[in-house]
Amino acid sequence: MAVTSDFLVIGSGIAGLSFALKVAGSGTVNVVTKKERSDTNTNLAQGGIAAVLGDDDSLDLHVSDTLASGDGLCHEDVVRLVVEEGPPRIRELIELGVQFTAEENDAGKLQLGREGGHSRRRIIHAQDMTGRAVEKALLARAAESPNIVFYENHLAIDLITQTKLLRRGAVTTVSSERCWGAYVLDKATGKVKTFLARVVLLCTGGSGKVYLYTNNPDVATGDGVAAGYRAGALVTNMEFVQFHPTCLFHPKVKNFLISEAVRGEGARLIDARGRAFMAEYHPLKDLAFRDVVARAIDAEMKKTGDDCVFLDITHRDPDFVRNRFPNIHAACLELGIDITREPIPVVPAAHYQCGGLATDQNGRTNLRYLYAVGEVAFTGLHGANRLASNSLLEAVVYAHRAAMAAKEDLVRRMKKNWPEVPDWDPLGAEDSDEAIVVAHNWDEIRRLMWNYVGIVRSTSRLKKARRRIQMISEEIEEYYWNYTITSDLVELRNICAVAGIIIDSALARKESRGLHYTLDFQEKDERLAHDTVVSLASRPAAA
Ligand code: SIN
Numbered sequence: 311m312a313v314t315s316d317f318l319v320i321g322s323g324i325a326g327l328s329f330a331l332k333v334a335g336s337g338t339v340n341v342v343t344k345k346e347r348s349d350t351n352t353n354l355a356q357g358g359i360a361a362v363l364g365d366d367d368s369l370d371l372h373v374s375d376t377l378a379s380g381d382g383l384c385h386e387d388v389v390r391l392v393v394e395e396g397p398p399r400i401r402e403l404i405e406l407g408v409q410f411t412a413e414e415n416d417a418g419k420l421q422l423g424r425e426g427g428h429s430r431r432r433i434i435h436a437q438d439m440t441g442r443a444v445e446k447a448l449l450a451r452a453a454e455s456p457n458i459v460f461y462e463n464h465l466a467i468d469l470i471t472q473t474k475l476l477r478r479g480a481v482t483t484v485s486s487e488r489c490w491g492a493y494v495l496d497k498a499t500g501k502v503k504t505f506l507a508r509v510v511l512l513c514t515g516g517s518g519k520v521y522l523y524t525n526n527p528d529v530a531t532g533d534g535v536a537a538g539y540r541a542g543a544l545v546t547n548m549e550f551v552q553f554h555p556t557c558l559f560h561p562k563v564k565n566f567l568i569s570e571a572v573r574g575e576g577a578r579l580i581d582a583r584g585r586a587f588m589a590e591y592h593p594l595k596d597l598a599f600r601d602v603v604a605r606a607i608d609a610e611m612k613k614t615g616d617d618c619v620f621l622d623i624t625h626r627d628p629d630f631v632r633n634r635f636p637n638i639h640a641a642c643l644e645l646g647i648d649i650t651r652e653p654i655p656v657v658p659a660a661h662y663q664c665g666g667l668a669t670d671q672n673g674r675t676n677l678r679y680l681y682a683v684g685e686v687a688f689t690g691l692h693g694a695n696r697l698a699s700n701s702l703l704e705a706v707v708y709a710h711r712a713a714m715a716a717k718e719d720l721v722r723r724m725k726k727n728w729p730e731v732p733d734w735d736p737l738g739a740e741d742s743d744e745a746i747v748v749a750h751n752w753d754e755i756r757r758l759m760w761n762y763v764g765i766v767r768s769t770s771r772l773k774k775a776r777r778r779i780q781m782i783s784e785e786i787e788e789y790y791w792n793y794t795i796t797s798d799l800v801e802l803r804n805i806c807a808v809a810g811i812i813i814d815s816a817l818a819r820k821e822s823r824g825l826h827y828t829l830d831f832q833e834k835d836e837r838l839a840h841d842t843v844v845s846l847a848s849r850p851a852a853a
Contacts, residue, residue, distance in 0.1 A: 313503055316333075317508070318507030318510045319513065321341075322343035322348070322460070324350075329709040332710060332713035342466055344533070349527065353442055357438075360432050360698070361703060369393050379600075379696065381834070382694065383547070384691060392708075399707055408436070408444050421435070423574050424575075425570040426573065426597045426603065427598070437634065439636075463497040466494050467494065467800050469492050469540075470491045470731060488680075493505075508720050512675075516532070517535060518663075525566065532807070538675065543675045544668040545845065547694075548812045548815040549818075549826045551825060554658060560645050568638055574597065579656075600696075601824055601825045605765055665815065672714070684701075693824065736794065742793035759809050767828045775809075775813050814844060815842045821838045
């Protein structure tokens with residue numbers, strides 16, 4: 311028996327929760343989330359939300375900073391829309407109970423932080439735990455709504471679309487492709503359930519786990535992009551993977567970020583000998599755009615053979631550092647690093663997927679009734695390199711726009727009967743006693759992507775990676791259809807699909823621009839200032 315609702319939200323970060331709260335007055339909402347509801351990338355966001363609130367700031371300045379960071383690929387109409395709609399969405403978050411940090415001497419004024427590429431202080435934050443503050447407030451509001459039901463430890467496997475139903479004989483006509491819901495693995499029972507909805511929102515976040523080193527949580531396995539791609543959604547600009555320059559380098563910690571806000575408050579990058587090197591790479595030094603800083607660190611590490619560089623904020627007043635960055639200070643201290651007295655060892659790591667499922671300005675994908683918002687989506691805002699703290703901003707602005715559009719879609723689709731959807735067919739699959747195959751492929755993909763498809767790329771490495779991914783993909787498909795589905799297997803299939811899309815997109819871009827840097831085409835080519843679009847029907851020519 312299918313689980314039905316008006317809206318199905320897949321993911322429980324800022325995008326999903328904001329959307330759910332806005333549509334819950336119009337219908338029932340099922341929120342499917344693959345771990346506990348607060349296990350999201352949002353929850354880990356340290357820096358904050360960029361929005362024009364300062365007296366010395368303007369919408370035009372935020373727009374021009376975003377365009378400069380995006381290196382010629384931002385869609386200017388989208389940038390303007392997001393920047394303009396940011397301040398009202400921030401006010402809504404405050405009304406929902408998010409406690410942003412105020413100025414010390416003026417409780418009525420929000421304290422504005424600074425990050426790389428921003429010409430003004432405009433980062434609204436909750437100390438260095440902004441995401442946690444947002445997630446907590448939105449979850450508290452969602453818990454008060456009788457129309458919102460959470461399904462924790464439920465992992466969406468694949469979308470249910472008209473064509474799929476047609477193939478299995480459940481519907482008889484297909485005019486244009488549309489989405490009806492998803493098959494979802496209940497991780498507690500191992501059973502696959504059918505979730506049907508009149509409107510489906512994918513907000514599953516990004517795909518940092520495609521890479522060996524990432525500051526993303528374990529949930530970031532590209533599930534939304536992979537499922538959308540398999541269902542026929544268009545995927546755009548996946549070659550632009552953002553590597554955050556400063557992740558903590560420590561054997562006991564696998565994914566702890568040292569926020570860019572630390573550099574915003576004056577921290578400098580130095581090498582093991584104490585040399586500050588950023589002036590050699592960009593006039594903005596430590597606050598240059600993220601792609602520049604990550605490449606500079608990569609070059610320094612390759613040049614010196616060192617395992618990491620260091621971030622030094624010891625010149626600032628220790629009380630200031632402890633108050634402004636309590637989370638980073640405490641986490642480092644637990645590992646024996648007192649950041650008020652010694653530099654922090656850091657390395658770049660995969661952080662943010664700038665591409666994703668292509669949407670219009672209301673978050674609609676090319677599959678009717680399927681929306682995508684947040685990191686999983688490509689709206690045109692980020693271009694070739696996302697400006698720091700523009701992602702939570704994009705998520706709240708688009709969650710609002712998508713909610714308005716989805717409510718109209720609901721009215722339109724109300725009249726339709728639910729289709730007869732066949733239960734998930736396990737095709738006689740049996741339990742596997744070869745979990746090692748899954749573990750091995752996980753490791754191989756992530757290592758391959760880090761070594762061959764990382765901060766600095768080349769055509770020959772990309773081609774090698776593509777050949778290997780193709781072989782692993784065939785192995786996984788065989789495994790997938792012969793053995794009982796597990797969450798590890800579903801995630802492995804997804805990271806493999808996303809890895810393949812990143813490689814193909816990277817091969818198609820024969821220039822260096824923003825986050826995509828290749829030794830074979832080291833310059834930007836203005837004739838190539840357009841998006842890379844990939845779909846199941848047509849992978850880009852990548853020879
Ligand atoms: C950070 O705090 O450095 C991350 C902010 C972002 O990625 O936008």
